[in-house]
Amino acid sequence: MADIKNSADLSPPSEIIGPLAWLRSNLFSSPLNSISTLIGLYIVYALFIPVIDWAFVSADWLGNNKDACSLKGACWVFVIQRLDFFIYGFYPDAEYWRVNIIFVLLALLIMPQMVEKAPYKRFSGWFFLTGFPIIAGVLLLGGILGLEPVSTDKWGGLLLTLVISFVGIIAALPLGVLLALGRRSKMPAIRIICTAFIELWRGVPLISVLFMASVMLPLFLPDGANFNKLLRALIGIVMFQSAYMAEVIRGGLQAIPKGQYEAAASLGLGYWKSMSLIILPQALKLVIPGIVNTFIALFKDTTLVLIIGLFDLLQTVNSAIVDPNWPQVSTEGFVFAGFVFWIFCFSMSRYSIALERKLDTGHKR
Amino acid sequence: MQDNTKQEIDSEKQSEDIIKLNGVHKWYGEFHVLKNINLSVQQGERIVICGPSGSGKSTMIRCINRLEEHQQGQIIVDGVELTNDLKHIEKIRREVGICFQHFNLFPHLTVMENLTLAPIWVRKVSKEDAEKIGMEYLERVKIPEQADKFPGQLSGGQQQRVAIARSLCMNPKIMLFDEPTSALDPEMIKEVLDTMIELAETGMTMLCVTHEMGFAKTVANRVIFMDEGEIIEANEPHKFFDNPEHERTKLFLSQILAH
Ligand SMILES: Nc1ncnc2c1ncn2[C@@H]1O[C@H](COP(=O)(O)OP(=O)(O)OP(=O)(O)O)[C@@H](O)[C@H]1O
Ligand SMILES: [Mg+2]
Numbered sequence: 072m073a074d075i076k077n078s079a080d081l082s083p084p085s086e087i088i089g090p091l092a093w094l095r096s097n098l099f100s101s102p103l104n105s106i107s108t109l110i111g112l113y114i115v116y117a118l119f120i121p122v123i124d125w126a127f128v129s130a131d132w133l134g135n136n137k138d139a140c141s142l143k144g145a146c147w148v149f150v151i152q153r154l155d156f157f158i159y160g161f162y163p164d165a166e167y168w169r170v171n172i173i174f175v176l177l178a179l180l181i182m183p184q185m186v187e188k189a190p191y192k193r194f195s196g197w198f199f200l201t202g203f204p205i206i207a208g209v210l211l212l213g214g215i216l217g218l219e220p221v222s223t224d225k226w227g228g229l230l231l232t233l234v235i236s237f238v239g240i241i242a243a244l245p246l247g248v249l250l251a252l253g254r255r256s257k258m259p260a261i262r263i264i265c266t267a268f269i270e271l272w273r274g275v276p277l278i279s280v281l282f283m284a285s286v287m288l289p290l291f292l293p294d295g296a297n298f299n300k301l302l303r304a305l306i307g308i309v310m311f312q313s314a315y316m317a318e319v320i321r322g323g324l325q326a327i328p329k330g331q332y333e334a335a336a337s338l339g340l341g342y343w344k345s346m347s348l349i350i351l352p353q354a355l356k357l358v359i360p361g362i363v364n365t366f367i368a369l370f371k372d373t374t375l376v377l378i379i380g381l382f383d384l385l386q387t388v389n390s391a392i393v394d395p396n397w398p399q400v401s402t403e404g405f406v407f408a409g410f411v412f413w414i415f416c417f418s419m420s421r422y423s424i425a426l427e428r429k430l431d432t433g434h435k436r
Numbered sequence: 437m438q439d440n441t442k443q444e445i446d447s448e449k450q451s452e453d454i455i456k457l458n459g460v461h462k463w464y465g466e467f468h469v470l471k472n473i474n475l476s477v478q479q480g481e482r483i484v485i486c487g488p489s490g491s492g493k494s495t496m497i498r499c500i501n502r503l504e505e506h507q508q509g510q511i512i513v514d515g516v517e518l519t520n521d522l523k524h525i526e527k528i529r530r531e532v533g534i535c536f537q538h539f540n541l542f543p544h545l546t547v548m549e550n551l552t553l554a555p556i557w558v559r560k561v562s563k564e565d566a567e568k569i570g571m572e573y574l575e576r577v578k579i580p581e582q583a584d585k586f587p588g589q590l591s592g593g594q595q596q597r598v599a600i601a602r603s604l605c606m607n608p609k610i611m612l613f614d615e616p617t618s619a620l621d622p623e624m625i626k627e628v629l630d631t632m633i634e635l636a637e638t639g640m641t642m643l644c645v646t647h648e649m650g651f652a653k654t655v656a657n658r659v660i661f662m663d664e665g666e667i668i669e670a671n672e673p674h675k676f677f678d679n680p681e682h683e684r685t686k687l688f689l690s691q692i693l694a695h
Contacts, residue, residue: 328540340554353543
């Protein structure tokens with residue numbers, strides 16, 4: 072009886088599966104392929120070994136001043152010692168806990184979005200966009216609920232980088248949607264205004280927008296009208312990024328077939344309902360890579376605020392490496408800053424890939 | 437007194453015309469697509485429209501729910517004249533369902549969400565009731581088991597039946613069809629036509645652009661032949677097919693029935 076097994080379902084011969092087979096078919100399939108594999112391995116070896124050695128093997132981690140560093144490898148002591156400055160800028164030590172609460176809250180809110188079926192996902196998503204900014208604003212600014220006021224001049228480091236990019240991202244997306252819809256509007260006045268706005272901001276470098284916001288704007292404002300510097304920078308960045316966002320989203324809108332608009336209209340849906348229920352969900356899904364690309368660019372562009380004297384993460388590193396107490400630590404500083412930026416940008420990119428996969432409904436045009 | 441009654445009967449007769457086109461003209465730029473179209477459709481009538489490609493069939497039925505705008509003449513649907521007034525247009529569109537050649541289902545929503553979207557957002561029906569109605573119509577088009585799939589996972593024939601069900605969920609007074617079977621493989625055409633025949637049996641007012649002459653013979657009260665933007669001939673099916681009056685109709689029929 073046992074002999075009458077299923078005729079199918081034999082396991083494949085070992086030559087076509089398993090790691091060895093993979094190596095053979097991918098890396099050593101021909102003489103040319105083998106040579107290039109070997110050359111590649113050598114390059115990796117030649118580059119990686121010194122880097123690993125510098126960053127880990129010969130690096131110094133413990134201590135509290137420059138003497139702890141042997142200078143044979145990376146001096147991470149410097150980064151660790153100045154970490155508070157890189158994270159909080161000039162935020163008062165006694166109030167760090169307020170920033171920490173925000174960081175923890177941020178992590179707690181982002182985590183469920185990364186998991187497929189987290190409980191309260193929708194709620195935490197909405198809270199992230201509405202409640203969280205208010206709580207964060209109150210905590211950071213203080214001045215009410217018995218919290219010590221902290222002026223925005225004192226904000227800096229990673230905190231400032233995150234504040235600017237968070238506000239930029241949260242505001243640029245809806246503004247971009249409105250501008251994109253406006254540019255495709257049937258009403259000429261709205262179309263012209265939106266087109267002009269987009270083309271104006273796209274035509275100017277961000278650096279000059281920031282410069283104008285900080286240097287020129289006060290000249291036009293009446294004396295005494297002292298407009299917060301961070302706020303001016305934020306407005307400039309949001310305007311600038313929403314123009315880019317609008318063009319990305321317009322690309323998505325254009326890719327939606329006319330039949331979708333007609334089907335929505337023929338069911339009696341008005342303009343806003345067809346846009347928000349039918350057209351935008353599809354259009355935004357199509358341009359997720361472009362949107363995230365814009366977010367990543369925005370995140371990195373926050374470093375430009377240094378030209379108006381704001382201390383973002385990169386600028387705190389920049390000012391710490393010229394400290395005479397810490398000679399020759401610029402490489403460590405920039406590697407650290409680069410690594411932090413990379414972590415954030417890479418996470419955004421992975422998130423967008425996961426999102427695209429999740430939203431795929433098997434409809435291929 | 438007598439006058440009054442007569443007027444009443446007249447107005448009653450008038451109101452039976454659920455669709456009325458009076459001298460409708462339409463141009464695409466310089467191109468005169470619809471030329472002096474006159475058509476009255478009574479409640480419960482089933483009309484099949486045929487004619488060569490480019491003759492303006494789609495344009496005409498799309499004017500009835502104002503997916504296209506006409507430039508001259510009058511279109512009155514369910515007692516409301518179609519003008520630029522958005523209120524009127526949305527009102528008409530609630531009462532007029534349309535099925536397209538390429539289904540135009542919403543690919544990002546499940547079948548059930550496709551069905552319930554308009555009832556919930558336009559008719560303000562509760563989600564539970566909308567789903568109940570949705571399920572009823574899915575059963576009527578014989579695919580209740582597909583409710584949770586996405587349109588991209590269905591066959592063409594199933595998609596078109598979902599599209600019909602989607603329109604029906606709005607409980608329309610009139611259904612328009614623009615070549616609902618011409619994008620389908622032959623074996624799927626029948627399932628869609630069967631659905632449409634069942635719909636006709638419920639007394640729905642239907643205007644259907646199609647080249648399925650078998651369907652026209654069994655279902656239609658009237659067959660309309662269009663060519664170059666004009667209605668050339670309109671007649672009961674057996675007269676239309678057996679004794680066409682116009683040369684152009686004869687030519688068209690001979691071409692289409694030759695297959
Ligand atoms: N948006 C448009 N702009 C310009 N011309 C158009 C437009 N839509 C249709 N036409 C033209 O109007 C004419 C009638 O088009 P319509 O789609 O109504 O024809 P039809 O009878 O439905 O043909 P078919 O059987 O091929 O669907 C065609 O010659 C077509 O080229
Ligand atoms: Mg057509």
